[in-house]
Amino acid sequence: MKKTTKYIIITLVVLIVLGAAAAALILTSPKDSEDDASSSSTVSESTEPALIDKTAEDVKNIGIEDLAADDSYTIIPTETTTSSGDTEQTFTIEGWDDLDVLYSNVKSLADRLYSITPTKKIGAVEDLSEYGLGSGEGYKITMNYTDGTSQTFTIGNKAGESSGSYMLYEDEVYIVPVSTYLKQSKYDFLNKALIAIPTPTITATDGTETDSTSEINSLHLSGQNYPEEIQFGLSDDEVLAYDITEPIYAGMNSGKIDDFVKQLQNVTAAGVLAVHATEEDIAKYGLDNPVAVCDYTMNDEHHVIKLGDKTGDLYSMMVDDDTTIYTITDSAVTSWVNIEVYSLRDGFVRLPYIKSVSRVTLTSSTGTDVYDVTRIENEEKSTETNTFYDLEVSKDGKEINYDYYQPFYQMLLAVSVLNEEIQEPQGDPILTIKYDFFDGRKSEEIKFYADPASERRAVATLNDQPTGSVRMSDIQKILEAKEVIAQNKPVKGDEEESTTSELESAAE
Structure with a gap:
């Protein structure tokens, strides 16, 4: 027998033996263990139809209750006007008609709640707290429909073995896809870009436009940090563009203006503390006696920003006539929150051209x-x-x-x-x-x-x-x-x- 043929026969014999061993293991091994989440649960891959199977037109409102935080809000259908002037159906937060709501984010959450198909069924469990579905845990969702019917379920912890979160519906636990917006604060549905002043443009003779320089027409600082209020604005002088007029009269260091423009032309909040703030809310966050108030006009657009109490690196804040109380980081207001007039002024008494x-x-x-x-x-x-x-x-x-x-x-x-x-x-x-x-x-x-x-x-x-x-x-x-x-x-x-x-x- 040739050496090559001998090696081929030996290899075939080995493969036959290994195959037999594998078959024996399969036939003699125990059945798959139950899901690690609960020893008493019955686990199976879900073949059930959708648990919640409605359309946007079916929804009257959606009640969302954060059981752990003891907070709640209601989502309702609404209509918005697109940039092209068309009307489209979307969702908003009830009672926030006068606020700048991020409608697309609310719609993203609503879409995931009126249509839910589980990726896995766990079934009945003994200890719901293992899934974040115990007493005082999770997010209780109440779906109210236009036909008068309703459905209620609870969303708990993020599922450990797959994407999605645990859902308790009619005494059984499922794993379902969940919008990330559900487990965020309801205030995350508010637009935090509060001020955006356009940069002026210059139009050339050929019609092309280029950005010009933003100007602070006037600025007034007051509040606890300013027992002597500071005022400055545009100057008639050809050398220094700005004059300080209070508490002294002096030329202003033009280099300081860039810091003011950078932080006042675009103002974005870090978070939200309260909407439709009451007098009690305003006092609670120190805005009845602000540490600093910046009243300014830039590029002929006027705004007022008030800063209240500081917690960590966050100030409470109110802007213009908005009754929402926001937070803003200390680093976003360093140009004006607590400065001395001497640091703003030009180094000379006066520089007339x-x-x-x-x-x-x-x-x-x-x-x-x-x-x-x-x-x-x-x-x-x-x-x-x-x-x-x-x-x-x-x-x-x-x-x-x-x-x-x-x-x-x-x-x-x-x-x-x-x-x-x-x-x-x-x-x-x-x-x-x-x-x-x-x-x-x-x-x-x-x-x-x-x-x-x-x-x-x-x-x-x-x-x-x-x-x-x-x-x-x-x-x-x-x-x-x-x-x-x-x-x-x-x-x-x-x-x-x-x-x-x-x-x-x-x-x-």
């Missing part, structure tokens, strides 16, 4: 100097959208070299604010700077007073409002330069003087 100022008047103990400015259009540098001006400066009718005036003007602007300490001035000002403008807007006047508490400090006011503490050395430099520029001589610069792009832009 040099080409907007028609006259500068300086008054000190040595007298008053008035510098008149004339603007002359430079046609070569001007465009259709922007007029470029050259400046001519005179004092008492005599020309002042602009190359001397411009660095002196920058010196006037370079007085920086040292801290947020606001104090009333005492005595007479040691220097007054007054700016008049070409466009006829109200003059601005800055005054500097000696600080009786420190020889190295001076107190600054802007339009007679205290605006902060400044270096006396900065004022002394201006007083010295005042006598030099009056003689049409160049002022001595300070190589160590620090400037910012805003300061340089204002003086160039």
